[in-house]
Amino acid sequence: GEDVEQSLFLSVREGDSSVINCTYTDSSSTYLYWYKQEPGAGLQLLTYIFSNMDMKQDQRLTVLLNKKDKHLSLRIADTQTGDSAIYFCADPGGGADGLTFGKGTHLIIQP
Amino acid sequence: DSGVTQTPKHLITATGQRVTLRCSPRSGDLSVYWYQQSLDQGLQFLIQYYNGEERAKGNILERFSAQQFPDLHSELNLSSLELGDSALYFCASSVGDGDYEQYFGPGTRLTVT
Numbered sequence: 001g002e003d004v005e006q007s008l009f010l011s012v013r014e015g016d017s018s019v020i021n022c023t024y025t026d027s028s029s030t031y032l033y034w035y036k037q038e039p040g041a042g043l044q045l046l047t048y049i050f051s052n053m054d055m056k057q058d059q060r061l062t063v064l065l066n067k068k069d070k071h072l073s074l075r076i077a078d079t080q081t082g083d084s085a086i087y088f089c090a091d092p093g094g095g096a097d098g099l100t101f102g103k104g105t106h107l108i109i110q111p
Numbered sequence: 112d113s114g115v116t117q118t119p120k121h122l123i124t125a126t127g128q129r130v131t132l133r134c135s136p137r138s139g140d141l142s143v144y145w146y147q148q149s150l151d152q153g154l155q156f157l158i159q160y161y162n163g164e165e166r167a168k169g170n171i172l173e174r175f176s177a178q179q180f181p182d183l184h185s186e187l188n189l190s191s192l193e194l195g196d197s198a199l200y201f202c203a204s205s206v207g208d209g210d211y212e213q214y215f216g217p218g219t220r221l222t223v224t
Binding site for chain 1: 113144146153154155156159168201203210213214215217218
């Protein structure tokens, strides 16, 4: 079945860039998604990338997609304390069976 | 605020009981998805409805069932509850059936004692 892998923790200093990585197995997806979950909250759709794109930039967020290696990354520039959250990579596969999520990466911001 | 609402926010019940979780999708969205988030299993897709019809099933137990009503709201019914059913249950909605962005509600935290 589909699988999405992420590292569990990332610690960065405030003001630095954060890069969260994800690998996926299902290559039939039209889009790939990044969600953010703050403590005690639901999942917020952060950004997504169309599968025929290599890169998408949205203010402080940059998504890179390497389809050959099935690797997705999310870069957050100038990381702030408000970025502290769990970030999930999500793969819809062919769109038929809901989203497959990674375990989530806890982004920890050091002052 | 995603526009997806879920009630109740918290639910505490005993083993063996039955509960119903409710979800209202964003205005205009026809698809509703249910997900379970637990510490050991992570986020798992349970079931999807599109315009009142079941479209996809994921890792949903036979003790669980769902439906989508004509006004497009959805209910997830959990019966014969076990301690292991304690989790956050999320509803998401999207405009269509297939690969569309899904917007999540705030979740219902279920605690089974």
